Amino acid sequence: MPVTPTYPGVYIEEIPSGVRTIMGVATSITAFIGRALRGPVNEPTTINSFADYERLFGGLWVESTMSYAVRDFYLNGGSRAIIVRVHNGATTARIKLPLPDSPPASPPDDFLLLDAASPGDWGKRLSASVSHQTGDPSNPSAPLDPDLFNLIIYENGVKAETHLSVSLKDTSSRYLPRVLEQRSSLVRVPKSNGAWIVPKDRPAETPPSSPPGSGSVPASSGSDGSDLTANDFLGDQQGKTGLNALEKADLFNLLCIPPPTRKSDSTGNTDPSVYQEAMKYCVDRRAMLIVDPPVDWGALPETAASRAISGLSTLGLSGVAARNSALYFPRVRESDPKRDGQIDTFVPCGIIAGIMARTDTQRGVWKAPAGLDAALNGIRGLQVNLTDEENGQLNPLGINCLRVFPVNGRVVWGGRTLRGADQLADEYKYVSVRRTALFIEETLYRGTQWVVFEPNDEPLWAQIRLNVGAFMHNLFRQGAFQGKTPRDAYLVKCDKETTTQNDVNQGIVNILVGFAPLKPAEFVFIKIQQLAGQIES
Numbered sequence: 001m002p003v004t005p006t007y008p009g010v011y012i013e014e015i016p017s018g019v020r021t022i023m024g025v026a027t028s029i030t031a032f033i034g035r036a037l038r039g040p041v042n043e044p045t046t047i048n049s050f051a052d053y054e055r056l057f058g059g060l061w062v063e064s065t066m067s068y069a070v071r072d073f074y075l076n077g078g079s080r081a082i083i084v085r086v087h088n089g090a091t092t093a094r095i096k097l098p099l100p101d102s103p104p105a106s107p108p109d110d111f112l113l114l115d116a117a118s119p120g121d122w123g124k125r126l127s128a129s130v131s132h133q134t135g136d137p138s139n140p141s142a143p144l145d146p147d148l149f150n151l152i153i154y155e156n157g158v159k160a161e162t163h164l165s166v167s168l169k170d171t172s173s174r175y176l177p178r179v180l181e182q183r184s185s186l187v188r189v190p191k192s193n194g195a196w197i198v199p200k201d202r203p204a205e206t207p208p209s210s211p212p213g214s215g216s217v218p219a220s221s222g223s224d225g226s227d228l229t230a231n232d233f234l235g236d237q238q239g240k241t242g243l244n245a246l247e248k249a250d251l252f253n254l255l256c257i258p259p260p261t262r263k264s265d266s267t268g269n270t271d272p273s274v275y276q277e278a279m280k281y282c283v284d285r286r287a288m289l290i291v292d293p294p295v296d297w298g299a300l301p302e303t304a305a306s307r308a309i310s311g312l313s314t315l316g317l318s319g320v321a322a323r324n325s326a327l328y329f330p331r332v333r334e335s336d337p338k339r340d341g342q343i344d345t346f347v348p349c350g351i352i353a354g355i356m357a358r359t360d361t362q363r364g365v366w367k368a369p370a371g372l373d374a375a376l377n378g379i380r381g382l383q384v385n386l387t388d389e390e391n392g393q394l395n396p397l398g399i400n401c402l403r404v405f406p407v408n409g410r411v412v413w414g415g416r417t418l419r420g421a422d423q424l425a426d427e428y429k430y431v432s433v434r435r436t437a438l439f440i441e442e443t444l445y446r447g448t449q450w451v452v453f454e455p456n457d458e459p460l461w462a463q464i465r466l467n468v469g470a471f472m473h474n475l476f477r478q479g480a481f482q483g484k485t486p487r488d489a490y491l492v493k494c495d496k497e498t499t500t501q502n503d504v505n506q507g508i509v510n511i512l513v514g515f516a517p518l519k520p521a522e523f524v525f526i527k528i529q530q531l532a533g534q535i536e537s
Helices: 050-057 065-075 121-125 176-183 230-234 242-248 272-285 301-315 320-324 349-362 388-397 431-447 458-477 501-505
Strands: 030-034 045-047 081-085 094-098 111-116 126-131 148-155 158-167 254-256 288-291 325-329 332-336 342-346 399-405 409-413 490-493 512-515
Touching: 030 065, 030 242, 030 349, 045 050, 050 065, 050 081, 065 081, 065 254, 065 332, 065 342, 065 349, 081 242, 094 126, 111 121, 121 126, 158 176, 230 242, 230 272, 242 272, 254 272, 254 349, 272 288, 272 301, 272 320, 272 325, 288 349, 288 431, 301 325, 301 388, 320 325, 320 431, 325 349, 388 399, 431 458, 431 512, 458 490, 458 512
Parallel strands: 030 081, 030 254, 254 288, 288 325, 325 399
Antiparallel strands: 045 081, 094 111, 126 148, 148 158, 332 342, 399 409, 490 512
16 A cells, blocks of 8 residues: 655555465375275365374274275375275164262163264173262362262273363363263264253272273174165265265365275266266366276176177266266285285275376476386285287277286276266367366366456466466476477467457456466387498488
8 A cells, every 4th residue: 555655755566566476285195985994974174194094993904994995095006095984773872870879860771871972783792880089189178069079981901091180061261072972082072952961970980990991881782783785875965965965175186986896796886976976076176086997897808899899888887978077997816904915905005096197296287197107016916917909899988908018017007087088089088188278277277266356357367478488487387388488388369369348247257377288198100220331222
């Protein structure tokens, strides 16, 4: 704001430069939807390592294909993941701590109720005990507060949490329901009609002579529920459950939906209706869907290619939205630590997402996540070892193959979207091109929010050209585009040609951003000619 001079002298006025740095968004945050042993339900939870997954969701579980996919994600270079736990009829374990019988206690059948922090059979491993020794140990003669007690929570008989000097009076600063809600990862006080169920008196004390955990009251009635159905994956839009729970996540770039079971029948496949809805949702969120092949495609090695060709259309993943999805075939073979290291078949989505994250870190999102550098880590083999001829049948249809080579081992040998069939001639034929476009779209969407409500005239257009152009030029310097010069590689146009007076009257500003994408060298031809010697003519 200009300074109003009032006295003779020198005045300092700061003039804004108009530069607003646009930072690129993350490119490989991967969302997983499926069953877990424990953890928050229908609540997108960000983790940064498999250790985080073990702590929050219980680690590997035979009934959870998602747990193995998350492990594969981190084994192959993944960094950040968003976990959405869903279930089908799982129930919460409950602990009932009795109250003392002497007045002024509650009725004899009243209990202090504690529920496990999340549904699942894991809650049965919990138990709880109470101690009324809340005084200062250095002053044993001091009177004890009759309203306070200590709550000790055990898991598998081992002390896991201790909550000191808590109270059942809602006026206390150590009110038990609030303390557990904010401090405990294992138990909660249940609610009824939005209100905590709290008795009137302290629970009975565990005899001090009992060994740790032996005198505690165990939990009961928790269960893991049944196998997931398509409705469990899709959830409810209004309640933001299942797939719609990702509405509560700020950003994700890749989506993996492992099948509900590990069986070799149709229940071992993710329902096509789930993939179809997920594909549409990925278009809205500017993300990529990684599609796993049905288990029966690779059941017989001699018919694997033909089954994949005939089965591709049954998935129903077609149309323009298929640009945001990619399918990788076949499934992989891994050892299962939960079954004494036995070899079993698993879906590859977690591995592929990890490889994409690794490639983004090492080379950039514009590099195809395929080739000799795209090695599959942590596996023992593939469900089917495809030949060059079979690969040549599947690649033109947009099915990305996983291959085994004698020296280089197991690698990703395809980089096409599900719009990558040669017949479609789609401009987003390749995964790397589509992901680069999504990266630019998401970055500019977030980086130009400041434009809203600014005066819509040439000064604003010049600022837009400056800021967006600086971002695109930075990508050009990193080698993200074709072309030797910026003019050949990208364009940013925002002026009276893109935004007419009629647009201005309607409150619209149009920004045109173009880029020349890098496309992978999918086919390499080496031409050899025999020279007939030096013949003069």
